[in-house]
Amino acid sequence: MTKRIDFRIARGSAELAILALLARQPLYGFEIAKRIEEDTEGALRFRLASLYPMLYELERRGWVKGQWETNRAGRNRRYYSLTATGRKKLVPLRREWKTFFRALDCLAGVTRA
Amino acid sequence: MPDWKLLVRERLKDEDIGPAPREEVIAELAGHLEDCFEAQRAEGAGEQEAVEQTLAEAADWRSLARRIRRAQRGPGAMNERTRQLWLPGLASLTAANLLLMALSYMSLHPRMVAERSFAWFPGLALMAAYMPWVAAQPLVGALGAWLSLRAGGGRGTRLCAALFPSIVMLACWGVFIPATAALEDRVWAAHHPLYLVLGAFVWVAPAMMGLLFGSLPFLGFRDLQGSGAPHSYSVKT
Numbered sequence: 330m331t332k333r334i335d336f337r338i339a340r341g342s343a344e345l346a347i348l349a350l351l352a353r354q355p356l357y358g359f360e361i362a363k364r365i366e367e368d369t370e371g372a373l374r375f376r377l378a379s380l381y382p383m384l385y386e387l388e389r390r391g392w393v394k395g396q397w398e399t400n401r402a403g404r405n406r407r408y409y410s411l412t413a414t415g416r417k418k419l420v421p422l423r424r425e426w427k428t429f430f431r432a433l434d435c436l437a438g439v440t441r442a
Numbered sequence: 443m444p445d446w447k448l449l450v451r452e453r454l455k456d457e458d459i460g461p462a463p464r465e466e467v468i469a470e471l472a473g474h475l476e477d478c479f480e481a482q483r484a485e486g487a488g489e490q491e492a493v494e495q496t497l498a499e500a501a502d503w504r505s506l507a508r509r510i511r512r513a514q515r516g517p518g519a520m521n522e523r524t525r526q527l528w529l530p531g532l533a534s535l536t537a538a539n540l541l542l543m544a545l546s547y548m549s550l551h552p553r554m555v556a557e558r559s560f561a562w563f564p565g566l567a568l569m570a571a572y573m574p575w576v577a578a579q580p581l582v583g584a585l586g587a588w589l590s591l592r593a594g595g596g597r598g599t600r601l602c603a604a605l606f607p608s609i610v611m612l613a614c615w616g617v618f619i620p621a622t623a624a625l626e627d628r629v630w631a632a633h634h635p636l637y638l639v640l641g642a643f644v645w646v647a648p649a650m651m652g653l654l655f656g657s658l659p660f661l662g663f664r665d666l667q668g669s670g671a672p673h674s675y676s677v678k679t
Contacts, residue, residue: 359477377474377499382509407470
């Protein structure tokens with residue numbers, strides 16, 4: 330069976346990171362960036378300039394929804410949560426990335442290195 | 443601690459950031475910078491260092507504004523419309539007009555034959571150009587619809603691209619010629635409004651039917667938007 334990998338691989342990785350994180354719980358921008366950095370032990374890092382355009386695009390597509398709420402420190406922050414469409418998109422996105430890593434592994438022995 | 447909202451508002455003051463409420467975007471970005479600054483301070487950075495680290499989050503505000511704008515408006519919404527409607531529509535219009543020009547030219551040549559034909563049947567030259575032109579319209583409609591389909595156009599867009607030559611023709615007969623007649627008394631349409639209606643019917647309706655007929659095979663396809671994007675990797679698993 331031939332499976333195709335989306336050409337927008339770098340962009341896709343950022344989308345996957347955000348969607349996977351928001352699938353667990355709603356978070357606001359700074360929390361998203363912090364959690365991604367912590368969970369990947371600093372390997373992935375979002376700056377403001379890369380994070381918000383991505384969030385706005387995901388929101389425009391209807392994959393995430395932003396809502397102003399008060400955080401634990403009593404400040405107004407825009408919390409993003411995954412929509413039903415976003416949840417649906419996450420499934421093939423995860424599958425595609427698994428295929429991609431398996432392909433890389435076949436080619437370069439990534440997991441055996 | 444700087445007033446982050448003021449700082450963001452100042453940096454984005456001359457930038458178009460798209461359709462989202464400006465103050466909301468400013469508040470959100472300022473909130474991010476504020477949290478960032480406090481995180482730096484909590485890690486032991488001095489105030490000046492924390493400010494510098496925080497400002498490094500967005501070094502180029504013009505570029506950030508452009509990216510936000512693009513994210514909110516979609517990736518080249520205009521380009522997509524151009525590829526799916528305007529270019530296929532223009533292609534079908536060009537094809538229809540070139541065909542009409544070529545057929546008109548051929549129907550008047552050789553001149554001797556054409557002149558004798560005129561004498562025998564005045565409308566022959568016109569009919570000799572018009573009939574094959576109408577007969578060829580399905581091909582023109584198919585071209586417009588096919589190009590639109592290839593670009594990922596939806597069913598309505600494909601139909602518009604196919605019917606584009608007739609839409610333009612209708613605009614000519616319905617708007618431009620009457621407008622010219624209203625402005626200039628010498629124009630024939632000012633004295634023969636019935637001819638105007640007849641002309642519009644003859645040049646629009648049959649051609650439109652032909653275009654529609656030609657586009658039918660391409661209207662049944664499901665929308666290809668999204669699945670038509672090229673892929674750079676193909677692996678066997």
